[in-house]
Amino acid sequence: MPKYIMSLDQGTTSSRCILFNEKGLIESVAQKEFTQIYPKAGWVEHDPAEIWFTQISVATEAMQHINASASDIAALGITNQRETTVVWDKATGRPIYNAIVWQCRRTSEYCDSLKEEGYDQVIKDKTGLILDAYFSGTKVKWILDNVEGAREKAERGELLFGTIDTWLIWNLTNGKVHVTDYSNASRTLLFNIHTLKWDEDILAKLNIPLCMLPEVKPSSCVYGETDPSLLGGAIPIGGAAGDQQAALFGQVCHKPGTAKNTYGTGCFLLMNTGEQAITSKNGLLTTIAWGLDGKVEYALEGSIFIAGAAIQWLRDELRMIDHASHTETYAKSVPDTNGVYVVPAFTGLGAPYWDQYARGTVVGLTRGVKKEHFIRATLESLAYQTYDVLKAMQEDSGIELKALKVDGGACANNFLMQFQSDILGVQVDRPEIIETTALGAAYLAGLAVGYWKDKEDISKNWALSKSFVPKMTTEKCDELLVGWHKAVKCSLGWAK
Numbered sequence: 217m218p219k220y221i222m223s224l225d226q227g228t229t230s231s232r233c234i235l236f237n238e239k240g241l242i243e244s245v246a247q248k249e250f251t252q253i254y255p256k257a258g259w260v261e262h263d264p265a266e267i268w269f270t271q272i273s274v275a276t277e278a279m280q281h282i283n284a285s286a287s288d289i290a291a292l293g294i295t296n297q298r299e300t301t302v303v304w305d306k307a308t309g310r311p312i313y314n315a316i317v318w319q320c321r322r323t324s325e326y327c328d329s330l331k332e333e334g335y336d337q338v339i340k341d342k343t344g345l346i347l348d349a350y351f352s353g354t355k356v357k358w359i360l361d362n363v364e365g366a367r368e369k370a371e372r373g374e375l376l377f378g379t380i381d382t383w384l385i386w387n388l389t390n391g392k393v394h395v396t397d398y399s400n401a402s403r404t405l406l407f408n409i410h411t412l413k414w415d416e417d418i419l420a421k422l423n424i425p426l427c428m429l430p431e432v433k434p435s436s437c438v439y440g441e442t443d444p445s446l447l448g449g450a451i452p453i454g455g456a457a458g459d460q461q462a463a464l465f466g467q468v469c470h471k472p473g474t475a476k477n478t479y480g481t482g483c484f485l486l487m488n489t490g491e492q493a494i495t496s497k498n499g500l501l502t503t504i505a506w507g508l509d510g511k512v513e514y515a516l517e518g519s520i521f522i523a524g525a526a527i528q529w530l531r532d533e534l535r536m537i538d539h540a541s542h543t544e545t546y547a548k549s550v551p552d553t554n555g556v557y558v559v560p561a562f563t564g565l566g567a568p569y570w571d572q573y574a575r576g577t578v579v580g581l582t583r584g585v586k587k588e589h590f591i592r593a594t595l596e597s598l599a600y601q602t603y604d605v606l607k608a609m610q611e612d613s614g615i616e617l618k619a620l621k622v623d624g625g626a627c628a629n630n631f632l633m634q635f636q637s638d639i640l641g642v643q644v645d646r647p648e649i650i651e652t653t654a655l656g657a658a659y660l661a662g663l664a665v666g667y668w669k670d671k672e673d674i675s676k677n678w679a680l681s682k683s684f685v686p687k688m689t690t691e692k693c694d695e696l697l698v699g700w701h702k703a704v705k706c707s708l709g710w711a712k
């Protein structure tokens with residue numbers, strides 16, 4: 217009887233593999249960071265070969281840590297940074313260009329031109345998304361327009377497109393399977409979330425041939441088996457989901473009205489809306505949560521582009537800290553930010569502002585401002601951005617959240633979680649396992665092969681580690697939020 221489920225978590229900054237047991241506990245982890253490529257201001261790329269190589273090597277490493285063999289693994293699930301776009305040659309399996317990362321702004325002006333024609337409404341109606349460079353569609357078009365001979369090859373059926381789930385499954389099956397799941401398809405700008413088909417009108421508008429797109433399947437289903445040469449035997453690939461939807465599943469937000477916020481590179485707040493696709497009036501996205509049990513379920517999403525990445529910026533570019541976790545001590549060493557606000561709009565602002573031209577802004581500097589204030593203000597910016605998104609979500613859904621489940625690397629920060637609870641006026645619940653993204657993918661894969669019976673079987677695994685309850689007065693909160701919103705105004709439209 218196989219003992220584990222393997223989860224491949226291909227994130228924006230690292231590739232990770234976790235082996236889970238049937239209680240949803242971690243048995244083994246391996247992780248590798250990979251290169252971020254910034255060819256021009258506002259452009260972000262990854263090397264797809266490095267993504268594949270780091271991912272397969274951490275899988276091997278995680279197995280070695282506990283002497284697991286392929287026969288010990290019941291199934292493998294995949295979860296991934298979403299929207300990031302790879303186009304490769306079907307015959308050779310070689311990418312024709314670097315992966316264009318979700319954060320990349322190179323197609324902003326093209327998106328503007330479509331907006332001027334009013335095409336943003338068409339996009340919203342069909343895909344549930346905002347017309348923005350964030351999503352895959354305009355990135356695929358950019359590759360076809362800019363790599364010599366690419367469009368002709370694509371039209372002849374010689375090129376394939378995939379988000380990272382598709383790229384990994386293609387490689388895991390040695391080029392046999394070209395698929396994606398509903399949750400990832402719903403982030404491409406090319407998928408109609410109501411008809412559940414690739415949208416031929418949008419494809420024609422963006423001049424993207426249908427033949428290069430993957431087949432879209434449920435998030436929990438056996439897509440194929442890993443090539444036996446890779447992990448010492450064939451393992452069924454039983455599930456795939458975009459990382460934010462996987463986290464929603466891993467947090468057992470299986471019922472409408474339940475929500476989670478993931479604090480990783482960015483911050484993504486998702487609320488399950490069941491079989492109803494709610495259209496936002498406040499700058500949120502309507503997205504597919506997963507395809508499971510013969511149907512799809514939807515979510516409302518607030519996407520914040522820069523969260524933990526701002527902490528990495530403090531560490532790597534400003535060199536104010538040696539380690540992300542040190543921010544907690546610095547922030548607690550001062551009573552406030554001394555009037556400083558940091559708006560980390562490094563790649564524009566996502567929900568609810570959707571300003572492609574906003575840029576990072578620091579306001580309120582005076583002679584007495586110390587590094588501790590700056591660090592605290594950067595941490596607080598994650599909580600303020602979450603406030604803006606949660607407010608929009610409560611208005612759209614008509615649901616007042618009683619508690620917010622949190623996960624992702626930066627939710628380990630107790631200062632941040634307390635400040636988050638204060639500013640939201642809502643309880644914040646951190647689970648024992650904060651690797652819920654990987655766990656969600658494991659659950660989807662395990663369900664497909666009968667390792668877990670059903671959602672109820674999974675739900676009992678969720679365990680609370682710590683709750684944070686609001687302590688700040690409403691007056692103080694309001695005062696801080698006025699300052700934040702003034703700071704956001706300063707950042708808007710800067711790069712126009």
Ligand SMILES: Nc1ncnc2c1ncn2[C@@H]1O[C@H](COP(=O)(O)OP(=O)(O)O)[C@@H](O)[C@H]1O
Pocket residue numbers: 227228229230479480481482523524525526527528540541542543544624625626627628629
């Ligand atoms: N204790 C901490 N306090 C604040 N930020 C943190 C802390 N630990 C990790 N982070 C941030 O969290 C991010 C890593 O989280 P993770 O969930 O692994 O992200 P991703 O999946 O996007 O790569 C990094 O951006 C890092 O700066």
Ligand SMILES: O=P(O)(O)OC[C@H](O)CO
Pocket residue numbers: 226227228229296297298299318458459460480481482
């Ligand atoms: O890699 P993460 O965890 O920052 O997630 C990135 C998101 O999927 C982008 O939409």
